[in-house]
Amino acid sequence: MTSARERPTLEEVARRAGVSRATVSRVVNGSTTVAPPIQEAVRRAVRELGYVPNLAARTLVTQRTDSIALVLPETATRVFSDDPLFPGIVRGVSQELEAADRQLVLMMAGSAASHDRIERYAMGRHVDGVMFASMHGMDPLPGALARIGMPAVCSGRPLGRPAVPYVDIDHVAGVASAVRHLLDAGRQRIATIAGPQDMVAGIERLAGYREALRDSHRRSIVAVGDFTRESGAIAMRHLLDDDPKLDAVFVASDLMADGALRTLREVGRRVPADVAVIGFDDAEFARYTDPPLTTVRQPIIEIGREMVRLLLRLAEGEPVEEALILPTHLVVRDSG
């Protein structure tokens, strides 16, 4: 079915068209400095031979591939779970890359082995730049790439000293707006379900909560989840055990908030009458939960787009800001 048919090279096209390799190269790459009749002859030869340029050869000399990687340090299962973050980032990135006529190469690194493979891939200059999203812990890869001159950017401030530019949102301000809203509504015991503490979004949102509560002299009531719906449901139970009288909970993601809502329903607490719930993300489904979720909106698609813009400028050698912090805002619905 698939034969190892010899592929024609520039050389052969040139011979057939009766010109030099250089001329064929010019025509193939759309140079205008070639006489029309010759252009035509070359094009015909290309067509007849079914010539397709060898990208590796081209890359070797031009030092560019016109493709950009987006690496998600997660398993495929996780990336394709119901977490709305991944689709949002990918959509934003796709849109912007499309506009720049660059190929998006999506890579998932759920294991150490795949992380290594991606490292070789990116360090080997198989792409012109690399974007990271959903990073855990202190991944040395962005820094390593930057060190060898490979453009790299992150979504979410990298933990540790940021070695590459990043775009993130103002987590602390976002959480503050949520907590303030709860306080204004007269809530007394405000708990939180935090995200994983190896991710900056988890850490910052918890910090934001603590800070906001400290300002109003309340005590923190904390449970930690991992951004999945299930972990939210479980965390809510813990919270209820810890303080049966809590009357509000700020949840670090809508998915976890949905899980929390389920638990509250199961134990017979009314939302928002007994317990107010505020999520984070403003995921599509937050409008359809029962009751619809009050949540902190983050411009997730915009994050994807900004990453691309940053990366392309970096690749052009232009100076770029160290960080781009996008604003969030509270979307009030029925849950709190």
Add this chain to the structure above:
Amino acid sequence: MTSARERPTLEEVARRAGVSRATVSRVVNGSTTVAPPIQEAVRRAVRELGYVPNLAARTLVTQRTDSIALVLPETATRVFSDDPLFPGIVRGVSQELEAADRQLVLMMAGSAASHDRIERYAMGRHVDGVMFASMHGMDPLPGALARIGMPAVCSGRPLGRPAVPYVDIDHVAGVASAVRHLLDAGRQRIATIAGPQDMVAGIERLAGYREALRDSHRRSIVAVGDFTRESGAIAMRHLLDDDPKLDAVFVASDLMADGALRTLREVGRRVPADVAVIGFDDAEFARYTDPPLTTVRQPIIEIGREMVRLLLRLAEGEPVEEALILPTHLVVRDSG
């Protein structure tokens, strides 16, 4: 931040280690025929210089990239929608590729421009092989790739004369088992919600339905959706308009079946008392619909894995079967 720092080449490493390029190449590629002390010297030079092989150069001579593309001719939005097919395929493919230590590059082609870009990418030998899933209409790309000797496989029989090997399921048999189940339960008026008629899964499942009904001399009642939940809900309304007395419906995907369930609930029909519903896919959520969905299970992860196996053998030049048809089986739950 990112400097265009000169990257060391084999040459420089060789000079520093006081050996030849060939020796460095051997060490880097793990050849055992190098004396241990020299190996050590080379490794040190590599480390000190931060040498990383240039993949384009390597590819140019070896003619391989160790990466494989999975192209999904859909927009990112669609790929990351709630359709469980994409995650399943990607998971199966990832697992198997991981085992083979190949890099997966995922490409989405939601527009004509991106389809073109992918064509250049694949034809240009940026990858060692290409897998296609979720194909619409008669895409010429798989055939074009095969023609230039680039290994390619599809999931789902390509429309038209298949130019490349493919793995698919036995749609007709799967549907037949569902319809037979309905018949055995004494259902009289069995309708169907078909999938899009530009996709083989849509076409075949409808054909299976027609065939099964013809055998039992019933009349067909057909509405067509596009595999989304929403289209299932709408199609169900049409069906009810067409034949208010229908007492069963075979739906070509679980997502559409879920939409149909919603419509039935809205118009006050009980499932399965008034109307039996059978879906297709055995998606995870089918267990949690109200009522839980009877459905035709297809081994979706296995499809992904088999695609990879086929592709790798193809790439090795081994002979492969034209098609691999995986079995389905009915999973009976409460809906019908």
Add this chain to the structure above:
DNA sequence: CTGAAAGCGCTAACAC
């Protein structure tokens, strides 16, 4: 406007 020639960085025979 076109061609000749010099590599891009690497691997793989083939000598030594």
Add this chain to the structure above:
DNA sequence: GTGTTAGCGCTTTCAG
């Protein structure tokens, strides 16, 4: 075991 050498297929000065 290790080095020498000849390219892989392309772009890009530089002449003409």
